[in-house]
Amino acid sequence: MTLSYGDRLTAAVAERGPLCVGIDPHPAILSAWDLPADAAGLERCARGLVEALGETVPVFKPQSAFFEAHGAAGIAVLERTLTDIADSGALSLLDVKRGDIGSTMDAYAAAYLSDGSPLAADAITLSPYLGFGSLRGAIDLAAEQARGVYVLALTSNPEALELQHAVTARGVGVAQSIIDAAAEANSRAGSGAGAQLGHVGLVVGATIGRTGIDFAAVNGSILAPGLGAQGAGAADLIDVFGSALPLVLPSMSREVLSAGPEPEALRAAARRAAGEMKALSGVGVSFQSSRK
Helix, strand or coil: CCCCHHHHHHHHHHHHCCCEEEECCCHHHHHHCCCCCCHHHHHHHHHHHHHHHCCCCCEEEEEHHHHHCCHHHHHHHHHHHHHHHHHHCCEEEEEEEECCCHHHHHHHHHHHHCCCCCCCCCEEEECCCCCHHHHHHHHHHHHHCCCEEEEEEECCCHHHHHHHCCECCCCCEHHHHHHHHHHHHHHHCCCCCCCCCEEEEEEECCCCCCCCCCCCCCCEEEEECCEHHHCECCCHHHHHHHHHHHHEEEEECHHHHCCCCCHHHHHHHHHHHHHHHHHCCCCCHHHHHCCC
16 A cells, blocks of 8 residues: 555654755756756766765755756656656655646646656645645646645745735735645545645745744644745744644755755755754654654
8 A cells, every 4th residue: 555645754764864955956056066967967966966965864855847948858857857766765745836727737737746747746745726626636637646736825035925924805815825735635635634645735935934824723734934045043933833833845946956966065065954954843853753
């Protein structure tokens, strides 16, 4: 029997610690690694990172845009990078932020969440701003295929305030309505409060500070980008997530990537980042405690 995404994430974090490392091979990183800004440089960076950290990091998050920028050659590198991640025993969380309706959303879901697809990842990011219900096809397929989705809820870019902090016709904040819908989807899939970690997670920026948002019923992983070079520290997670801290999967990219290209330097940067997360009492505890 195939383990659910929640169970596989729980096991990976329990074994390797609560840290997601972003694979963001943008031109500045390629230059810093003394690599050409082409598909060959992209491959040496992305696959080199996985080779260096694959046995110690629980989750890698490739940013699809930096691969897509190189056309078919870049997509081929992404396919090979996803294979490397799987072979290393880590989980892949592909940052694609897809969001559409009907058959188009279903096609995106098939591309990234179906067994046998060359771009299939363990989990992907989704945008709910055509309505949370528009994501149903991807959410259902993820459950069927024992994969996960992370839905954008509260992002750290300043433009997000106008939309995500607005109030719906029901008198509920937009972000809170997305979080509540994710909780309901997990409950529908049989992973309600007190059950195993659900397959529908959230993306919530680590730099947003206190918002009054209620995460109590989510029972899913909360990806928290923005740590390190983007300004947030481990202690900021307490302000943002409060009692939901045990569900948080902290994410770093530039903080680790900028240490490269030497493998040992990358490993040292990842160890420092993981150590900061482990030192923060409570983060990732739900993932680990459910394995005991």
